[in-house]
Amino acid sequence: MKILHVYRTCYPETKGGLEQAIRYICKGSTDNGYKNTILTLGDEDKEYEFEGTRIIVVKKQWEVSSNGFSLKLINKFRTLSQEHDVIHYQYPWPTGDLLSLFAAKKPTLVSYQSDIVKQKLLKLIYRPLELIFLSKVGRIVASSPQYAASSINLQQFSEKVDVIPLGIDESTYPEVTQEKLEEWRATVGEGFFLFVGVLRYYKGLQYLLEAAKISGLPVVIAGDGPEKGALKQYIQENNLANVKMVGFIDEDDKVALHRLSKAFVFPSHLRSEAFGISLVEAQLFSKPIISCDIGTGSSFVNMHDVTGITVEAANPHALSEAMCLLHKDKDLTDRLGSSARQRFEEYFTSKRYTDNYIKLYQSLV
Template identity: 25%
Template sequence: MKREKQLTISVIGPSTRFLSGISYYTIRLCNALSLKNQVNAMLFRNMLPKRLFPGWKRIGQTGVNVCISNQVNIYEILDWYNPFSWASCARVIRKSDVTILEWWTSSVAHMYLALILLSGKKTRFIIEFHEVVDPLEYAILPIRLYAKSMGRIIRNAAKKYVVHSEHDRHLIASQYDIHPADICVIPHGLYDHYPVLDREASKQKLGVSGRYIFLFFGLLRPYKGVSFLIEAFEKLPSQIQNESVLIIAGEAWEDQESITRIEQSFVRDKIILDNRYLADTDIPDIFSAADILVLPYTRASQSGVAHIGIAYGLPIIASNVGGLTESLGTYDGTTFIEPLDVPGLSDAMADLFLHRVTKPYSPPHDMKWEEIATRYTNEIVS
């Protein structure tokens, strides 16, 4: 029997110093690919000038729930401002069969361009798009134009591209003038590295014992629709409100409107706002205690929070927008509502409250990391 050729794959993305969904994605992808390949994790040591990052005080201070496999070669060497670090990374890339660039923000564009130029023409590059343009960057015209122009320059060096939905395939093709046939759709993997705890014990720990929990989790940003969720909760029948609580857990970066809305709500005593960065150690109790995860986004490519919710088997109410439609469409626990539809969101919340699911939903098979690694190997890097 012929043995499969082992490839050398370099994956470039953020380290856990800048802990986020993209950090975890980079770790999980490296680990999955390393089962059948030699993998180099080329990680950012320093990104933006520290003070420009909203969460700068916690850089390098966050603990993690999953580690890079000891089968992966780790190079935490890339600096936003240091060309010598780019040259060091390029030396490793030149020895790789394939290099995967994780793209989620235009702030890394100049580094990626430098790496492409320094690595030589023999290197095969793959760009994996998590965002076309970050919503905050998109609102600033010079940054939006920079991201689009740099994206078009960089994409010329890539042989293939990866997105997580057909919606993003068409969006990326249009934005960066890429032929859709060159863009592969591979599902976003589960964030299933958190322990599942006893629900009632977790509720007791959070101080909401006996209450039904509607959960919003993640950074508060205007496009995530938190203000609409608050309004929908206010419209619930008083009997449901009296037996439930709305937990909004996440740091408010830009969405002060929702903070004000909570403070002025007539059901303020039934809304718990945890306005801070939630560490990994907080996630197991919050998600184990939750009865429903609500994602009332007005736009979205993907949601790492959704993939935590799926791993916990939670019922999920999500807006029928962008990549969420596809990524959550194969999950049996999803109830879709139209974006900005407050009455529809309130009705969905009431319906799930009245018809409670006691058993967790099973995650789709194609979201498992072994399956994703197989897809990558067969369709992208081989």
């Protein structure tokens, strides 16, 4: 069976959580005899193979609100859609919705990652195309029961919604050396509260900084993004010596920081955060999680008083109290961390993730 994946980026072109998720679907299904092609946009036209997947990059001509496009994409997509058995889209990506109008008549599905939250004006303009796309696609995959139940779009098309939680492949994470651990221990210490991710507006990191100010507990923020300047300014203005921003890090550095940390903090406060693959990574490393209950997949991954603590969104005092609780109670921290690892093994392995998609592909064909 041949699967065509369509999204604005992919691994290894960029290395975010969704790119990894697409990678794991391709890698796992390739191991089961499937043929995968990814059609994406980039800085130049190129084609190559990665982990058995054919990757076709079309040069982006313009971009509006992170939505890139190229006229050459239409003809390339039309040809590829004729050659493949199933077309797998990702939402939100309005360009993908537009491309679907030019697709050959093949079985289709879309992985619904998040509602469009911030771009309200553009959403009004885009709404007719969105409805056509979601009406035509064969199946819609939500990443958690919570998101399937709370998204207006998913409620509207509930009769064709499946739930497949995201997963990660433990074997792709490097073994950290003692030298690397010591390097980071000398830089940031250990027993800190860790955040890893892109520094975006919906991550709620301003509330984490306020919580660090209230509690005085050590916090390490790893990642880069649009909010970096504002966060650094807050740290300087409030003399937060207990907060360290370490910038973008490689995979071995990430593993080292997880090993040295006490817990993972995930203060995302808006529905733009539909799941949070970094939560699953924390569970892989047996770390308890502090997250906010925003009615999305983050509360499916992190179960309150089972794998961590969930608190009210945009509430720095609640974040601070949860941090202080884990800081003072080692037995609780250990219990939650152990349960976190068990939940990872039960729900979020790449094998379970891939197997569920393979079953869905088979049912479509």
